[in-house]
Every structure is written in structure tokens, then in C-alpha cells.
Amino acid sequence: MEIKNxxxxxxxxxxxxxxxxxxxxxxxxxxxxxIILFLAGTIVYGIILxxxxxxxxxxxxxxxxxxFENPNIIIERKSFSLQLYEDTILxxxxxxxxxxxxxxxxxxxxxxxxxVGEYAICDMDSNNQYHKFLKLNYPxxxxxxxxxxxxxxxxxxxxxxxxEFYYEGCPNANTNLGGxxxxxxxxxxxxxxxxxxxxxxxxxxSISVSNEAIDEIFSVIQKGTKVVIK
Numbered sequence: 001m002e003i004k005n006x007x008x009x010x011x012x013x014x015x016x017x018x019x020x021x022x023x024x025x026x027x028x029x030x031x032x033x034x035i036i037l038f039l040a041g042t043i044v045y046g047i048i049l050x051x052x053x054x055x056x057x058x059x060x061x062x063x064x065x066x067x068f069e070n071p072n073i074i075i076e077r078k079s080f081s082l083q084l085y086e087d088t089i090l091x092x093x094x095x096x097x098x099x100x101x102x103x104x105x106x107x108x109x110x111x112x113x114x115x116v117g118e119y120a121i122c123d124m125d126s127n128n129q130y131h132k133f134l135k136l137n138y139p140x141x142x143x144x145x146x147x148x149x150x151x152x153x154x155x156x157x158x159x160x161x162x163x164e165f166y167y168e169g170c171p172n173a174n175t176n177l178g179g180x181x182x183x184x185x186x187x188x189x190x191x192x193x194x195x196x197x198x199x200x201x202x203x204x205x206s207i208s209v210s211n212e213a214i215d216e217i218f219s220v221i222q223k224g225t226k227v228v229i230k
Contacts, residue, residue, distance in 0.1 A: 056084070056216040059092040072226040073183075073217075075207055077102065077114060080199040082183070082209055084217060094213040097193075099205040106138070106205050108152065109178030114205050114229065117142055121182075121225045122169040124218065131185030131211045132218045136227060137170055139177040152176045169223070183207045183227070185214035 060068070063086070070087045075096060082096040098114040099106070105116035115138045123135040139147070139161060148158040157175050164171040173179025184206055186193045193200060194210035202208070207229075209217070 054092075056092050056220070060086070063089055063091055065089075065091070068220040071221050073221070073228070075227065075229045077116070077230060082207060082213075082217075084220075092216075094209045094217070095199065097199055097203060097208040098201045099203050100201055101205075102201050106178070106181075107143075107147070109176055110204075111178070112204055114203075114207060115139070115143065115181065116229050119227045119229065121221055121223055121227060123182075124223065126218065128184060128187075130187040130208070131190070132214045133182050133184040134214075134218065134221065135170055135180070135182040137165060138179055138181050139165075139171055139175075141165055143177060144171075147175075147177050178205070181206045183209065183214065183217065185209065185211040187211070 054062070060066070065086055068086050068091075072085050072087070074083045074085065075081070076083070077098055080096055080098070082094045083090055084092050084094070099112045101112040102114070104111075104113050106113040115136070117140055119136040119138055119140055121134050122137040125133040125135070141162060144153065144158050144161045144165070147153045148155065153161070153175050161171045161175065161177075171179060181204075186208060190211040193202075193208075194212075
């Protein structure tokens with residue numbers, strides 16, 4: 001009698017494990033399907049939002065201009081936006097993503113923060129891994145002065161950065177302050193990231209916009225264009 005009960009218990013346990021496995025598999029399928037549907041829905045929603053955007057030159061004509069004469073850029077970290085101006089007139093606003101560390105302004109290499117201050121475009125690359133790249137002259141004199149005061153760079157490094165800032169355009173990135181930051185596209189991740197209905201901050205400190213956006217911006221700015229990051 002005891003042996004029979006043991007056999008029955010083993011059969012019952014096998015059935016129980018089979019039922020649990022079946023329920024687990026079903027729940028996993030439902031959960032995975034739900035995630036896929038959610039992501040697909042958010043991307044479709046993002047696509048619909050992007051379809052409503054006017055082109056840069058349509059926006060320019062709406063403001064009464066035929067072309068850019070004095071373009072400049074203001075970047076707002078709090079509103080996740082890049083604003084393109086003709087002189088003092090706002091022409092178009094783009095959604096922007098920033099460094100993974102959005103809680104502070106950039107002060108050191110590899111802190112994944114976006115710099116804050118007044119900069120300028122010092123170089124332009126039309127064949128970048130992130131589609132197109134507009135390099136900023138970070139660190140500027142203010143960044144370098146603060147770093148020197150805090151002992152993060154030497155006087156010799158400061159003098160070199162100062163010379164490069166004024167006479168060569170793009171300061172050296174090989175100091176404790178980091179560098180090689182700018183405004184760029186999304187590259188091969190464009191279709192997914194540009195259509196998210198929320199902002200995902202993923203860069204090493206640069207400012208990222210969609211490939212279409214960087215194409216528009218790239219077409220009207222030049223070396224020396226002023227960029228203010230707030």
C-alpha cells in the first residue's frame with residue numbers, strides 16, 4: 001500500500017511539473033508578445049509624429065526667409081531640444097538626446113555628461129559612424145580655466161588648450177577634460193531611436209539628433225557657427 005502511494009505521488013508530481021512548465025511557457029509567450037506589441041506601437045506612434053514635421057526650408061519660408069545668413073544653435077538639456085535660429089529668429093526645433101549622465105555638466109573625460117556653455121562648430125565630418133558629425137570646440141577657455149584652478153590639468157596643458165582653442169579651432173581631446181564631442185545623427189540606429197515617443201539619452205556626452213535632422217542642420221551651418229548649450 002505504501003509503495004502504491006509513493007508511485008501515485010510520483011505521477012502527481014510529474015503532472016504538476018508539466019502543468020507548471022506549460023503555464024510558465026504560456027505566460028512567457030504572453031509577456032514577450034506584449035513587449036513586442038508595445039514596442040511596435042510606440043514606433044508606429046513615433047513615425048506618425050515624424051510625418052507631421054515640416055522640412056527646414058518650409059519652416060524657413062514660413063518665417064519669411066529664403067536662406068540662412070547667420071545661423072546659430074541653442075541646445076536645451078531640460079527640454080531635450082536643439083533649436084536652430086537665423087540670427088535671433090527661431091526657425092526649427094529638433095528633439096535631441098544627450099550624454100547618459102544628465103545630472104551634471106561635463107567636467108572630466110569619460111563622465112558621460114554633456115558640456116554646458118558657449119561653443120562653436122570647429123570641424124564638420126560628413127562620413128561619420130553616426131551619419132554626420134559637427135564637432136564642438138570643447139573644452140573652451142572657461143572649461144580649461146576651471147580645470148586648471150581645480151588641479152585637473154597642468155599649466156602646460158592649459159596653455160596648449162588655449163593655443164589650440166584660439167588658433168587651431170578644435171582643442172586637443174587627450175587631457176583629463178576629454179573632448180571630441182559634437183552634434184551628430186543616430187547612424188544605423190536611426191529608424192528605431194528617432195521613432196521612440198520618449199527621449200533616450202545614450203551618448204558619451206555629444207548631442208544626438210535623427211539622421212534627417214543632422215542632414216538639415218549640416219546643410220546650413222559652417223565652421224564657426226555659435227552653439228550655446230544650457
